[in-house]
Amino acid sequence: xxxxxxxxxVLCMSAVYAAHMFDSQLEGHWHLWKNWHSKxxxxxxxxxxxxxxxxNLKKIEMHNLDHSMGKHSYRLGINHFGDMTNEEFRQLMxxxxxxxxxxxxxxxxxxxxxxxxPDAVDWREKGYVTPVKDQGSCGSCWSFSSTGAIxxxxxxxxxxxxxxxxxxxxxxxxxxxxxxxxxxxxxxAFQYVKDNAGLDTEASYPYLGTDDDLCHYQPEFSVVNExxxxxxxxxxxxxxxxxxxxxxxxxxxxxxxxDSFQFYQSGExxxxxxxxxxxxxxxxxxxxxxxHIAKDRKNHCGIATAASYPLV
Ligand SMILES: *[C@@H]1O[C@H](CO)[C@@H](O)[C@H](O)[C@H]1NC(C)=O
Numbered sequence: 001x002x003x004x005x006x007x008x009x010v011l012c013m014s015a016v017y018a019a020h021m022f023d024s025q026l027e028g029h030w031h032l033w034k035n036w037h038s039k040x041x042x043x044x045x046x047x048x049x050x051x052x053x054x055x056n057l058k059k060i061e062m063h064n065l066d067h068s069m070g071k072h073s074y075r076l077g078i079n080h081f082g083d084m085t086n087e088e089f090r091q092l093m094x095x096x097x098x099x100x101x102x103x104x105x106x107x108x109x110x111x112x113x114x115x116x117x118p119d120a121v122d123w124r125e126k127g128y129v130t131p132v133k134d135q136g137s138c139g140s141c142w143s144f145s146s147t148g149a150i151x152x153x154x155x156x157x158x159x160x161x162x163x164x165x166x167x168x169x170x171x172x173x174x175x176x177x178x179x180x181x182x183x184x185x186x187x188x189a190f191q192y193v194k195d196n197a198g199l200d201t202e203a204s205y206p207y208l209g210t211d212d213d214l215c216h217y218q219p220e221f222s223v224v225n226e227x228x229x230x231x232x233x234x235x236x237x238x239x240x241x242x243x244x245x246x247x248x249x250x251x252x253x254x255x256x257x258x259d260s261f262q263f264y265q266s267g268e269x270x271x272x273x274x275x276x277x278x279x280x281x282x283x284x285x286x287x288x289x290x291x292h293i294a295k296d297r298k299n300h301c302g303i304a305t306a307a308s309y310p311l312v
Contacts, residue, residue, distance in 0.1 A: 180211025198222030
């Protein structure tokens with residue numbers, strides 16, 4: 001009886017405690033943040049979203065405090081993922097399907113022997129890159145990575161930068177093994193564009209962030225053709241550097257499940273030279289939608305594990 005009573009008491013206490021758990025000093029900031037990111041919650045949801053947000057905020061403050069004392073090389077910031085636990089973030093945002101076997105193989109990248117990879121190359125300055133896009137709450141990162149690489153290669157060939165359709169890939173590349181908002185692989189998307197002999201433009205086939213529509217590819221709105229794709233030898237960061245230096249932006253898959261990814265804001269993950277990649281998480285995330293990852297041959301975040309680019 002005693003133990004039951006104790007349990008009941010503890011339960012009641014936690015209920016009372018929960019109601020007073022918020023930091024009242026954050027009240028104004030919470031409302032501002034909600035408005036800024038257009039967040040609307042159901043009454044019953046708001047309480048625990050606020051709790052998660054406060055917890056995240058504290059974690060970020062601690063990280064940045066340590067950063068100011070030289071402990072980390074990058075800063076974190078509260079962004080539109082601020083009300084999500086890391087588990088939710090991982091589920092929502094990691095649409096890259098890691099599989100043991102590759103269904104389609106590209107040709108293997110041959111490192112140009114005499115090419116000395118420069119310390120830095122910024123393809124954005126050279127016109128290869130469209131503005132940062134936003135995948136929304138659909139696990140379609142693979143489609144954004146694919147269009148990004150095709151847009152770059154199309155620009156390289158024609159001098160025209162045309163934004164291409166992720167929705168076209170989401171809706172139509174299931175036969176190649178992709179699973180819409182539940183994930184996919186860039187190589188399977190490249191294979192689709194090759195098989196399909198085209199990919200529609202973003203303007204003609206706009207992004208919805210859902211995967212319940214049927215494929216409605218229209219050849220008259222396609223501007224590209226692909227003859228295949230090239231895989232960078234897995235784990236060979238040196239080869240990846242040479243590929244980026246010689247052909248343009250390359251698709252990579254990275255492990256973005258860590259906390260520091262959810263709230264990454266600026267700075268480099270170790271080292272001075274780094275890869276700069278864009279993630280399709282809108283400009284509100286990271287350094288205007290970009291992250292800098294150290295280029296020190298240690299394959300950070302698995303950056304060189306599954307890199308590839310299309311042949312346009
Ligand atoms: C791509 O190839 C297909 C099939 O050969 C052709 O019909 C189409 O016009 C080509 N598209 C472009 C943009 O060149």
